[in-house]
Every structure is written in structure tokens, then in C-alpha cells.
Amino acid sequence: MATSLATRRIEAELLDSLPADDPRAIRSRRDLALINALMFQAAIMAGFLRAQIPAGRARILEIGCGDGSFMLSVARRLRHSAADVDLVLLDRVDLVAAPRVAAFAALGWRVETVTGDVFAFVDKPGIGGFDIVSANLFLHHFPDCALQTLFQSLRRLAPAVVATEPRRTRIAVWATALLRAIGANAVSRHDAAASVRAGFCGRELSGLWPRDCADRIEERGIGPFTHIFCVTRAGEQGS
Numbered sequence: 636m637a638t639s640l641a642t643r644r645i646e647a648e649l650l651d652s653l654p655a656d657d658p659r660a661i662r663s664r665r666d667l668a669l670i671n672a673l674m675f676q677a678a679i680m681a682g683f684l685r686a687q688i689p690a691g692r693a694r695i696l697e698i699g700c701g702d703g704s705f706m707l708s709v710a711r712r713l714r715h716s717a718a719d720v721d722l723v724l725l726d727r728v729d730l731v732a733a734p735r736v737a738a739f740a741a742l743g744w745r746v747e748t749v750t751g752d753v754f755a756f757v758d759k760p761g762i763g764g765f766d767i768v769s770a771n772l773f774l775h776h777f778p779d780c781a782l783q784t785l786f787q788s789l790r791r792l793a794p795a796v797v798a799t800e801p802r803r804t805r806i807a808v809w810a811t812a813l814l815r816a817i818g819a820n821a822v823s824r825h826d827a828a829a830s831v832r833a834g835f836c837g838r839e840l841s842g843l844w845p846r847d848c849a850d851r852i853e854e855r856g857i858g859p860f861t862h863i864f865c866v867t868r869a870g871e872q873g874s
Contacts, residue, residue, distance in 0.1 A: 650826050667701070701726060710744050724746060725749045769798070770799075804859070
């Protein structure tokens with residue numbers, strides 16, 4: 636039976652230090668898309684977003700969006716239930732190419748890309764509110780104290796927050812060694828193991844959410860590799 640690693644261990648991931656056009660980074664982003672698929676991350680995220688998206692027009696912020704491929708995969712799964720969406724894609728590096736924006740547009744999703752620091756953006760005056768903030772394989776990059784700060788801002792920014800993260804178990808760490816078999820490069824193999832060690836288990840994220848509120852929080856493992864964290868502001872619920 637898989638058992639949780641006792642504590643989180645945050646370490647630098649190689650992809651974050653490489654120039655965006657480095658061949659190793661380009662290959663690693665392709666590997667990451669495959670890893671997301673093997674983990675069923677997009678299907679899991681789509682299921683939770685479907686329950687939170689309001690009827691009619693919706694405004695979604697994805698933090699740590701990367702090249703936008705993950706959210707595009709989610710959007711395709713939501714095409715029958717969310718066809719009128721304003722999507723803001725935020726990352727510290729602009730990797731979202733024009734063809735990907737066009738692919739969103741074909742689904743009825745209007746995309747704005749923002750390059751910047753997540754902590755600065757979520758506290759920026761005048762950015763307005765969102766219906767949902769989503770994150771995929773992003774929160775694990777930060778220590779608990781930073782997540783507490785981020786969560787304070789996210790709660791003010793949107794009535795729903797959904798995050799899919801690495802599930803921190805021994806079997807998940809062991810499984811990262813098998814990535815060589817699918818052709819993942821050294822950057823991807825290193826970062827996958829680092830992500831799991833920095834991931835979450837139990838109700839660790841719930842304990843970092845603002846305590847002076849009665850929000851509905853769902854946090855649990857899904858499958859062997861994914862940890863879900865879904866918050867709905869008290870008194871509000873998606874359609």
C-alpha cells in the first residue's frame with residue numbers, strides 16, 4: 636500500500652532555470668503534456684470546473700499556465716458546458732503561441748495572456764474578480780508560508796479555486812523512474828521526482844486556507860498520482 640512521505644521537500648526544478656527556447660526545455664514541455672495525460676489531470680480538472688462554472692458567461696484565471704496546452708485540453712472537455720468564457724492565462728514567461736489562442740477561440744473562449752509574478756498579479760488593483768481560479772502542477776513550487784499569502788488573495792479574487800497537484804506518496808516517487816520508458820528527457824525525470832517530493836497529501840492545503848471563513852473545501856487524492864484541492868466560498872456554488 637502506498638504511504639505518504641512525511642513532509643514536503645521543495646527543490647529547484649530544472650525547467651524553471653532553462654531559457655524557453657532551450658531544446659531541453661522544449662522537449663520537457665512536450666513530456667509534461669504527456670505526463671499530464673497519463674495522470675488524467677485535464678479530465679480531473681474539467682470535472683471539478685464543470686461543477687463550478689456559472690451559467691452564461693464565465694471568467695477564469697489560470698495561474699502558472701505554462702504554454703496553455705493543459706487548459707486547452709480542459710476547455711475541449713468543457714465545450715458543451717462552457718462555451719462563453721473569458722480566460723486569463725498567467726505565467727512568469729509568455730509561452731502561449733498564437734495558434735493556441737486561436738484554438739481557444741474556436742471553442743468560444745476569449746484568451747488574455749499575462750506575463751508576471753502571481754503574487755503581484757493577484758493583488759494588483761483593478762484586475763476585477765473571477766468566477767474561478769485554477770492551477771495545475773503549480774502550487775507545489777511554493778513553501779507553506781507563501782501559499783498562505785497566496786490563498787488570502789485568491790479568496791478575495793474568486794468564489795472558487797481548483798488545483799490539481801502531485802500526490803506525495805512513495806509509489807508516485809517510484810513511478811517517476813519509469814518516465815525513461817516513455818522517452819522523457821533528463822529534465823523531465825528530475826522535475827517529476829522533485830514535484831512529487833514537494834507535492835501534497837492529506838489536508839495540507841486545507842490547513843493553509845484562511846481560517847476565518849466557513850468555505851466548503853474538498854481535498855483528497857485521486858488515483859495514484861493526483862491531489863485535488865477545491866474550494867467554494869461559503870454561500871456560493873457553481874451551477
